[in-house]
Amino acid sequence: MCLDMLRHKKKVLLLLLMMATGSIVYYLYTLKLERERDANISSTTSRLEREISELQAVFESEVIPDLGALGRPARGNWSDAELEAIGRSQRETGYNAWLSKRISAERTLYDMRHRSCKKLEYSLEKLPSVSVVITYHNEDASVLLRTLSSLRNRTPVLLLREIILVDDGSSSVDQKLNDFLQIKFLNMVRQHRIATQVGLMQARVVGAELALADVLVFLDSHVEVTKGWLEPLLEPILKNNRTCTTPIIDTIDYENFGYRRGKPSRGFFNWQFNYIQLPLLKEEAVAMPAPHKNPIMNGGLFAIGRQWFSELGGYDKGLKIWGGEQFELSLKLWLCGGQILEVPCSRVGHLYRDGKFQVRYTDKEKTKESRMISRNYRRVAEVWLDEFKDKVFANMPHLTVIPVGNLAEQRELKKRLHCKPFSWFLQNLASDFLNLYPILDPAEYASGVLQSLSSPKLCLDLNESRNDRPKLSPCSSDHIFPKPEQHWTLSNHRELRSGTYCLEVRNQGKDVYKFHCHGQSGNQFWSFDSKTRQVISGQMLDFRHCLEAQPKKNLVTSSVCDPKNNNQQWKFGYQNSQRLRHFWDNIKTQ
Ligand code: UDP
Ligand code: MN
Numbered sequence: 001m002c003l004d005m006l007r008h009k010k011k012v013l014l015l016l017l018m019m020a021t022g023s024i025v026y027y028l029y030t031l032k033l034e035r036e037r038d039a040n041i042s043s044t045t046s047r048l049e050r051e052i053s054e055l056q057a058v059f060e061s062e063v064i065p066d067l068g069a070l071g072r073p074a075r076g077n078w079s080d081a082e083l084e085a086i087g088r089s090q091r092e093t094g095y096n097a098w099l100s101k102r103i104s105a106e107r108t109l110y111d112m113r114h115r116s117c118k119k120l121e122y123s124l125e126k127l128p129s130v131s132v133v134i135t136y137h138n139e140d141a142s143v144l145l146r147t148l149s150s151l152r153n154r155t156p157v158l159l160l161r162e163i164i165l166v167d168d169g170s171s172s173v174d175q176k177l178n179d180f181l182q183i184k185f186l187n188m189v190r191q192h193r194i195a196t197q198v199g200l201m202q203a204r205v206v207g208a209e210l211a212l213a214d215v216l217v218f219l220d221s222h223v224e225v226t227k228g229w230l231e232p233l234l235e236p237i238l239k240n241n242r243t244c245t246t247p248i249i250d251t252i253d254y255e256n257f258g259y260r261r262g263k264p265s266r267g268f269f270n271w272q273f274n275y276i277q278l279p280l281l282k283e284e285a286v287a288m289p290a291p292h293k294n295p296i297m298n299g300g301l302f303a304i305g306r307q308w309f310s311e312l313g314g315y316d317k318g319l320k321i322w323g324g325e326q327f328e329l330s331l332k333l334w335l336c337g338g339q340i341l342e343v344p345c346s347r348v349g350h351l352y353r354d355g356k357f358q359v360r361y362t363d364k365e366k367t368k369e370s371r372m373i374s375r376n377y378r379r380v381a382e383v384w385l386d387e388f389k390d391k392v393f394a395n396m397p398h399l400t401v402i403p404v405g406n407l408a409e410q411r412e413l414k415k416r417l418h419c420k421p422f423s424w425f426l427q428n429l430a431s432d433f434l435n436l437y438p439i440l441d442p443a444e445y446a447s448g449v450l451q452s453l454s455s456p457k458l459c460l461d462l463n464e465s466r467n468d469r470p471k472l473s474p475c476s477s478d479h480i481f482p483k484p485e486q487h488w489t490l491s492n493h494r495e496l497r498s499g500t501y502c503l504e505v506r507n508q509g510k511d512v513y514k515f516h517c518h519g520q521s522g523n524q525f526w527s528f529d530s531k532t533r534q535v536i537s538g539q540m541l542d543f544r545h546c547l548e549a550q551p552k553k554n555l556v557t558s559s560v561c562d563p564k565n566n567n568q569q570w571k572f573g574y575q576n577s578q579r580l581r582h583f584w585d586n587i588k589t590q
Contacts, residue, residue, distance in 0.1 A: 055180040059141060060105075068103035070110045071224075071259025071349075094353030095222075095254035097140040103257055105142065105149040109349070111227045112250070112261055114289040117345035122231040127238060129161040130230065130303065131211035135203035136221035137168045137361060141177045143222045143351065148185060150224040159230055161213040163189045166206055169197030197361070199372075201315035201325045208309060216309055220300040222351035224252060224259065232345040233303045236291055242338035244304040246297050247346035254354050264288065264344045267296040268430065269327055270437050270519045272395045272500070273377050275299070277520075278432060289344035295429040297340055299326030301348050308338065313413050316379060318405045321361050323373035324380045331384040334429070336419040374402045383410045386422045391439060396500075438492075445490040445580050446528055448480045448573015452549040453533060454566035459486050460547075460556060462498045462514060470503060470514050472554045479573035490572070493519060494583075496526040496535070505537045505558050509545035512537075512558050530580055533569040534561055541589050 068074035078086065082098070089098040111118070132151060136144060151163060163185070167173075173193065181189050192210060194203060208216055215237060217230070233245040250262040265277035266284075275298065279285075284292040312332050319325050333340055353359065362369045378399045381389040393400050413419075426434060450460040452472065459475035462485040476482030489497050495517055496503040502517035504524045518524060525539040535547040537558055546561040546568040562568060 051179075052183055055176060055183065058176055059145060059180055062101050063104045064102045065104070068107050068257050070108050073253060073256035073258030074099055074103050075256060090255070090354060090357075093140055094357030094359060095140075095143070095351055096256065097142065099255075100140060100142040100146070100257060103142075103146070105145040106153060107146070109150075109224060109226050109259055113226070113228060113345055113347060117228065117232070117289055120228075120232065120345065122235065124156055124158045124231075127159060127231060127234045128214040128305075129159050130215045130217045130234070131161055131208075131213040131306070132163045132217045132219060133166070133204055133207035133211060134163065134219050134221050135166040135168050135200055135207060136170065137197060137200075137203075138170045139221040141174060144177075145181075145184075147219070147221055147223050148181070148189060150226075151219075152185065152188060154225050154227055155230050159234070160188070162187075162211070164207045164210050165189055165191050166203045167191070167193040168200065168203035169194050197321075199319070199321035199361075201319045201322075202317065205314040205317075208306065208314060211306060214306055215303055216306050217303045218301065219348070220350060222252070223301065224349040226250075226347045226349065229346045229348055230303075232291075232343045236341050236343065237303060237305055240339070241305045242308050242333075244297070244302055244308075244333055244338060244340045245291070245346070246294055246302045246340060246342050247348040248342065248344050249298055249301060250347050250349040252349045252351040254351060257351075259349050262347075264292070264342060266292070266342070267294055267298055267326075267330075268433050269296055271391050272517070272519060273324065273327065273380075273392060274519045275326065278436070281432070291341040291343045293429060294340045294342040295334070295425070295433075296330040297326050300350060302340075311417070312336065312338075313409075316383070316410055318379055318407070318410070319376045320372045321369060324376035328376075328380045328384070331380070331422070331425065332413075332419070334425055335384065335422070336414070336417040371402060374399055375404060378402055378404045379407065379410070383407055383414065384422060388422050388426075388439070442492050443576055443579060444492060445494075445583060446572035446575045447487070447489040449475055449482045449486050450488045450496075450535065451475055451479065451571045451573075452551065452567070453569035453571055454549055455551040458549065458551055458554070460488060460570075461485050462501060468513050468515070470512065470556055472549060472551065472556065482573065488572070490526060490528055493517075494521065494526060494539075494587075495519075495524045503537075503547075505545060509537060509543060509558055512547065512556050527583060528570075528572070528575075528580065530575065530577065532561075532563045533571065534563070535568075535570045536561060539587065539589065 067076070086096055086098045090096055134147065148163060151160070165181070178191060181191065190210065192206065194206060204218055215234060217233070229247060233247060236243045236245050248262050248264055251260045253260065264280055266280060268276050268278050270276050275296065280288070280292060312329070315325050316328050319328060330340060360369065377396070381392050381399065382404055385392060452458045457474055458472040459482070461471050461473040463469065463471045464485050473486070476486050484499065487498055491497045497517055500516060501514045502524045503526065504513055504515050505511065506513055506523065521539055525537065527536045529536060536544050537547065538544040544561060545558040547570065548557050548559050548565065549567045550557055551567070
């Protein structure tokens with residue numbers, strides 16, 4: 001019994017010993033595992049840190065502190081080599097991308113809202129949250145980063161559900177940029193790439209389909225939002241869910257990124273499908289900064305309910321690349337039971353490219369792209385303008401020969417939503433438009449040749465060659481109905497026009513060029529003084545110059561007006577004296 005107990009004790013001791021050794025071995029083993037894991041974690045952390053700082057070096061190391069702060073023009077004493085790099089980047093992108101890289105993505109902006117806007121208060125819980133949809137094709141990384149940073153810095157977290165960033169088939173995938181965006185914006189930015197470019201309209205529709213919030217905000221990839229930009233855009237949508245709202249669009253300068261104030265306006269298009277801006281109606285100007293009706297949105301920037309956008313079928317699927325989509329969506333919105341309001345308390349800056357720069361969005365030849373734009377225009381005219389399409393086609397006859405594709409779906413939608421005719425749009429939103437751009441054009445102020453009185457054998461010639469300056473050439477024998485390149489009209493819009501080209505002044509009025517008529521006066525405004533016989537550029541008194549013949553060089557220039565200078569005297573083939581007497585009625589000159 002005793003022995004038995006002893007043997008048993010021994011066994012227990014042995015067992016205990018074994019258990020203790022096991023625990024020690026297990027403990028040491030877990031200790032080792034933990035050490036290894038820690039080592040792994042710290043190596044991953046340091047790898048991540050290294051990666052982050054490498055990416056920061058790529059995208060942020062050239063930033064010069066305070067450059068362009070408060071939206072001031074960014075200036076510096078650049079070396080010759082730097083100036084050359086600036087020139088190169090502007091030729092490539094249409095803006096100073098070299099400088100953009102040196103301006104912080106987080107730069108501050110001056111709050112230029114109307115006083116009363118700053119006092120408005122919103123209860124954020126009541127406002128819907130938004131999905132911001134941005135599409136881009138070959139956008140400069142620094143510009144895109146500034147767009148996103150401005151959104152993050154100036155949008156209440158509660159309202160910004162997500163930013164959907166759609167890369168519309170940019171020529172190459174910038175993996176570094178994609179990684180940097182994920183690190184910098186974490187879950188706020190959702191990226192989606194369309195492998196082959198589909199054009200901004202379809203890319204936006206793809207973005208909208210991914211969106212989760214109740215309201216969609218579409219923005220270009222080169223904008224900066226300002227303080228308090230979003231709340232006032234949402235309030236009108238909350239009141240009426242068929243409302244689309246647009247901010248006032250300020251200008252970001254393409255050379256120095258200075259942020260300049262844009263004017264409140266009512267968008268429209270003229271009979272050549274140029275986007276134009278009409279002044280506010282009197283009662284709207286008085287009610288500023290209350291929201292006012294905006295007949296046609298500018299295109300790049302607007303907020304709209306997701307449901308309403310989808311009921312409208314998004315954009316017409318037949319529209320390609322870009323052009324005309326803002327007309328299509330705006331007309332559809334108004335005619336099918338919605339409205340567009342411009343909200344002056346909301347301001348967003350847009351980087352307009354250098355006007356001389358021609359964006360090329362397709363890899364194919366330029367003609368292909370302009371054919372797409374013409375096709376888009378024709379689709380809009382065919383579906384939405386009813387009999388008024390003839391007015392557009394009369395100005396742009398080439399539209400009628402471009403294949404327009406299938407319109408059945410658009411016509412079906414128009415029927416399904418009981419959309420009103422275009423005449424309703426003109427009657428309700430465009431009383432002043434029709435005065436400026438009448439359906440029946442009144443007679444011109446003058447037409448025929450423009451003959452130089454100092455060298456009467458020479459007439460102004462459009463210069464059909466590729467040259468972008470007009471010239472002087474021997475006058476046609478018929479001064480009233482001359483050959484087309486010498487046929488000029490001082491048009492009802494006070495432009496000096498030959499076909500679709502207009503004369504315009506550049507370089508502070510000193511140089512004369514020919515360019516597509518833009519219908520916006522400005523540098524294409526011309527008048528004729530029947531007494532001094534001068535052909536004068538510029539609407540405002542302080543900025544006027546006179547067209548001057550340079551007979552020795554067969555050229556025309558523009559200089560300070562001098563009634564005694566023979567070279568500044570001209571004669572039209574036909575002058576409508578009656579109309580010329582009223583040329584300046586209701587026209588601002590200072
Ligand atoms: N864009 C696009 N796909 C295209 C053409 C343009 O996603 O095929 C984008 C472009 O990067 C920009 C927006 O659409 O963010 C509007 O184009 P753009 O700024 O050229 O128009 P604009 O402001 O000059 O009228
Ligand atoms: Mn743009």
